[in-house]
Amino acid sequence: MIFSTTPTLQNREISEYLGLVCGMTYNINYSYKGTSFKDMFNMKKYYSKIEAAIEEVKETTFQKLSDNAEKLQADAVVGINVDMEISAGGAVMVSITGTAVKLK
Template identity: 30%
Template sequence: MLLTTTNTIEGKEITQYFGIVSGETIIGANVFKDFFAGIRDIVGGRSGSYEGVLREAKETALKEMSDHAARMGANAVIAVDLDFETVGGSGSMLMVTAAGTAVRYQ
């Protein structure tokens, strides 16, 4: 399945549009990751634990979107957009949404 943020596929002809597809995931970060990320924020540097959670959430949302497109008969999703939000009472949950247009190209 081809995923692209562009509205066209260079050198290819889009022969069919199936419509909008999306994938969503919500992942919570655990207390230990929060604690160590807080320490890292104080001393500076990147928070590897949060980066890993973010990457996992993004990949899950993209896979869910791709699976939805494949069930429709598409072989690509164009105009892919990713949205990242924190949710929950203390913002301890991360929601990632991937959306795009399912198409068939030749």
């Protein structure tokens, strides 16, 4: 599966637009997973955990996007937009949308 944030692919021609596809993942327990009480106040470790959690949620979301595009028998997803939200309460939400297309 080819993913692109642009509406076209270089050296490839789009033959059919199949529709909008999306993937969304929400994780509320990322920041405290495997973190001791003492480590919660170590900002370097805290932000390292947040970074790892965001990466995990993002990868899961891209997999959901890919699965939804495959259901439409798409070759690629173009015009991808990634939205990410991190709440003060410790939740990470990633939403990815794009247009599923067939290539010539």
